[in-house]
Amino acid sequence: MDQPIIDAVAIGRNEGARLIACLKSLQGQVRRVIYVDSGSGDGSVEAARALGAEVVELGLSVPFTAARARNAGLQELIDDAPDFVQLIDGDCELREGWIEAALAKMAEDPKIAVVCGRRRERNPEASIYNTMIDAEWDTPVGEAAACGGDALMRFAAVKAVGGYRDDLIAGEEPELCLRLRKAGWRIWRIAAEMTWHDAQILRFGQWWKRTERAGHAFAEGSARFSTPEMPHWVAETKRLWVWGAVIPAVIVVSSVASPFAVVLALVYPLQVLRLSRRMGLKAAFFSTLGKFAEALGAARFHLRRFSGGRSELIEYK
Template identity: 65%
Template sequence: MTQAPDCTADATDSRMARPALVDAVVIGRNEGARLLACLAALHGHMRRVIYVDSGSVDGSVAAARAAGAEVVELDMRQPFTAARARNAGLAALAQDPPEFVQMIDGDCELRPGWIAAALAAFTAHPAAVVICGRRRERFPYVSVYNALADLEWDTPIGLARACGGDALMRFAALQEVGGYDPTLIAGEEPDLCRRLGARGGEIWRIEAEMTWHDAAMTRFGQWWRRSQRAGHAFAEGTARHGFDHWGRETRRALIWGAGLPVVIFLAGVIHPLGWCLALAYPAQVTRLARRGSWRWAFFSVLGKFAEARGALGFYLGQLIGRRRGLIEYK
């Protein structure tokens, strides 16, 4: 007797063999050649590419369309945040949703093999909702500020608490938590990951090259504003989610960047020897240099002043009932 074919098994094998649907959301403004490189690297790896433009005047919209991307132009009469732009891209995908979406900034370029590595990581970690890898600065040698950014991207491998702007995510999980919080001017990714984690989702960082990034920081003022933005994000994140969400970073910024200078000034006014308390700063640089380079240690301590300014700006805004606008460094 001839056995009937197992159609159920064939269907299961077919579903298992079906390639995952992966789309991309790119956000940017006046990125020029960097945007073209970003879109070119995505070509052939995505079903759809959504480019969300935030008021570019350099021809980015036309260039993105010519490169095959679907373009969403934000209404810039409304307050702009990167989170709002990301949500606009996700909304454009909602009618025909993918299984996964690669979130990427327009000044970044996807590395070869990243999507395959990230999809394999999702298979290895069934509870994962976000997979990120190693973001590197393309030109770390151009300035000390680019080099510092490259060090910043090098976070530990394994189960993580947050990702950055570039990551491969489960689209359905993003929809369940309502996407990014558009009111945040910075720190929207850690906030998103916090909400995803509350629903049992896992964030993993794998040892794979993910993107090139071009911070294009060549001036001290750019680095200062970027550090100030980080301080604002620290303070707002702690205010929203409690001390275990950037509480240590907020405390360090306020102590080293605001509290200690006040103590030194008051002590110096009371007695000349009080100014000796300022030696705490070179001592802290020396201590940190044992864990890294002298350059990293120096800027880590100096950056606390900018971070404190950002944090205090957030608290002042809370006090007077006014939200801070964007702190841009480009």
């Protein structure tokens, strides 16, 4: 049996040394590396070419999104299409043995379109934010509803459903996986080390923006793509509205009638204590606080949706 052809699409913007590490980790693992750059000014384009990557530079006429970058990379592969494509973010490094493990899973079932594994933070101890992100990547093994930015995908399957939605500023992979599953494909997460990720979130403001972006993705995914047959981020959206908007509004309105109503605010420390049994006190605190950031991101989506504006990137790096 012929060896499958595997190419890679890496995307990035001003990733510096992280991009170099990313591209080096792909060398010898894939046939071609397509690097798609979204307006970097740090020499990323030159560094990528020096490492042998084929570079696509996105123009400024259309807003940058990760989805747009991934599609541009996939488009470069069409004329000489691979069997599989490894998608990877420019702040990640591919782990040794990942490709072989993912291919072995693909070989089990021709209806598997996506295989992903364990993404780990390179420096989880650098900040509480990095620690929480590393825990965020630790998702259950088995058939899954979605993958993240790093995954091995069956090229023909991704092409058949039209690739990513360019207009999504976040949550583009789960939405793609939603369409793949509707078309009869399967998504699997396996117990194999896939990538190192370098978030470098060291400041509260970075974490807040990242969490706000998640809220935007939840709200947009639920509003645009959820169906009764295949709910999409409905529960996440309900939680962010309850904890980030409804309860605060009830507290404010009730306090007008009675100053003692502020005791309702005790629901938040109680929620922190409840969550701390599962995730620890610090993570529980930020999980609860994050609902306000998520609600802000959700509100931003709906405001732009009803005003007819286009969503803009919520950047945290």
